[in-house]
Amino acid sequence: xxxxxGRSARLCDGLSRREWLKVGGISAGALSLADxxxxxxxxxxxxxxxxxxxxxxxxxQAKHCxxxxxLGGPPQHETWDPKPEAPEEVRGQFGSIETATPGLRVGxxxxxxxxxxxxxxxxxALATDDNAHSSSGYWMLTGHPHAPKNSENALPGAPNNWPSxxxxxxxxxxxxxxxxxxxxxxEEIWNTGRLLWPGQDAGWLDSQSDPWxxxxxxxxxxxxxxxxxxxxxxxxxRFAQRRDFLHALNRRLDQIQSHASVQRWTxxxxxxxxxxxxxxxxxxxxxxxxxxxxxxxxxxNRFGQSVLLARRMIEAGVSLVQVNWTRWENDEDVAPxxxxxxxxxxxxxxALMPPMDQAYSALLEDLxxxxxxxxxxxxxxxxxxxxxxxxxxxxxxxxxxxxSGALAGGGxxxxxxxxxxxxxxxxxxxxxxxxxxxxxxxxxxxxxxxSTELKDRFGRPLAISNGTPIQAxx
Numbered sequence: 001x002x003x004x005x006g007r008s009a010r011l012c013d014g015l016s017r018r019e020w021l022k023v024g025g026i027s028a029g030a031l032s033l034a035d036x037x038x039x040x041x042x043x044x045x046x047x048x049x050x051x052x053x054x055x056x057x058x059x060x061q062a063k064h065c066x067x068x069x070x071l072g073g074p075p076q077h078e079t080w081d082p083k084p085e086a087p088e089e090v091r092g093q094f095g096s097i098e099t100a101t102p103g104l105r106v107g108x109x110x111x112x113x114x115x116x117x118x119x120x121x122x123x124x125a126l127a128t129d130d131n132a133h134s135s136s137g138y139w140m141l142t143g144h145p146h147a148p149k150n151s152e153n154a155l156p157g158a159p160n161n162w163p164s165x166x167x168x169x170x171x172x173x174x175x176x177x178x179x180x181x182x183x184x185x186x187e188e189i190w191n192t193g194r195l196l197w198p199g200q201d202a203g204w205l206d207s208q209s210d211p212w213x214x215x216x217x218x219x220x221x222x223x224x225x226x227x228x229x230x231x232x233x234x235x236x237x238r239f240a241q242r243r244d245f246l247h248a249l250n251r252r253l254d255q256i257q258s259h260a261s262v263q264r265w266t267x268x269x270x271x272x273x274x275x276x277x278x279x280x281x282x283x284x285x286x287x288x289x290x291x292x293x294x295x296x297x298x299x300x301n302r303f304g305q306s307v308l309l310a311r312r313m314i315e316a317g318v319s320l321v322q323v324n325w326t327r328w329e330n331d332e333d334v335a336p337x338x339x340x341x342x343x344x345x346x347x348x349x350x351a352l353m354p355p356m357d358q359a360y361s362a363l364l365e366d367l368x369x370x371x372x373x374x375x376x377x378x379x380x381x382x383x384x385x386x387x388x389x390x391x392x393x394x395x396x397x398x399x400x401x402x403x404s405g406a407l408a409g410g411g412x413x414x415x416x417x418x419x420x421x422x423x424x425x426x427x428x429x430x431x432x433x434x435x436x437x438x439x440x441x442x443x444x445x446x447x448x449x450x451s452t453e454l455k456d457r458f459g460r461p462l463a464i465s466n467g468t469p470i471q472a473x474x
Contacts, residue, residue: 058474060447062377062410064314065169067322068307068360069141071189072133072338073403075386075396076425078107078348080404081124083425090388090424093345101415109353112361118415119364119373120408121473125419125428128384128435131398133191133339137383138199141165143439143465146198153191156198163209163454165439167202168464169320171209172448176317178278182211183313184322186218186306192333204456211322218287218305225285284316285309297362302328304359311363314376319446325356335395338382342393364408373409377445380406381438388424402428405438411445411474418472436467444469 075092077083082096082105096105099117106114113120128145130136134154135146144162146154154160163171170181189197202209216225287295287309298304303325310321327336328351340347360380367373385403386396402421408414419431440450443465450465 058411062445063375065320065377070382076404121416123405128400130400139435141199143436161203163203163205166211173319178281180212182320185214299358307359341395344395377410388426440465440467
């Protein structure tokens, strides 16, 4: 709460420096949005540069995109590329099952997804040849390889400062009313020690294109999004009083407000106010409006409810939502998230595959039933795969030489499989796809050809991708 009493030095307007800083932090309702609301709608480059992209199927069919990013590296053998004919030390403990697509088999721990493969295009020969989480992840998140490869615990910053796919989409498509063009949830991606991966923000592009980060746990009974909700001790009437105070303060500081940084601060606070007072924006986060049956179907866990929240945000007009499967509270450091270095079979059977299968299938079914799947691209990826053989701890280790991914919905031809790995799921046999091609495919489905240009901070034009859309799945 603002206090006008204290012994700190006063500025010329009668407010102390501490109180001035408080205004910046809480005058719009104790919001922490300032780090996120750095926008005025960005103007993107012309998405229709050249005729080549338009000649490929699926161009611009997707209005929205949901990226499910499974931190740690989901195993290709137990998901999209089982090897039933390989020896047990390669194929693993689990078998494969038939799917809705004739001839396509997936791991037996994906029974719900198996019924929906007629809507899914599977990539079986993704490759980075990079076995480090953060550097291979950077390539997957941006479509540009990290320099050098195999750099574990790589940090954000030049020279590996390319904007994320989410940031490029926000820059090109702009925002939707009170909501941003791109959102990440429920937290950032990080290595042990809270070391943030590079490639998650706008990089050299501009901070106004940063995808929002919403740190939350939608599975908690008292779930509320701290970055957009009023604190418990702030009533709507009190918020209105603070807003009026802010307006009055602004009128008194005309000269100071002429400074660019203050103008930017004012726009962020205005965006916060707009978000708090826009019913449509608030409804996007209202998971309590969903029936208990729907919430149960997505899974009563952080990932499942985050996927449900992503669906609601897409329905509210957000262009891209990235749901990160990061560490859960009971994960051990030896095998956090999908990084199954130990007890691989136990981890995927009990902690990983069931909630993934449940949430992913529920999302596809809901989008199909609502008619949104045709205009929503759903991307299922991780930073790499797992080793063909088990280690001494019963785990599979990092493997960037070949792994699997999947796309469904807007612009994608369901019931297709592109690429193949060898008999052990170790190396590409045909149809190798690198992250720049995946990025180009995502941009293509959203209506942006690879040659669409961005301008860096020096005004130099740079193409959004040096990859090629994967024509076989469009």
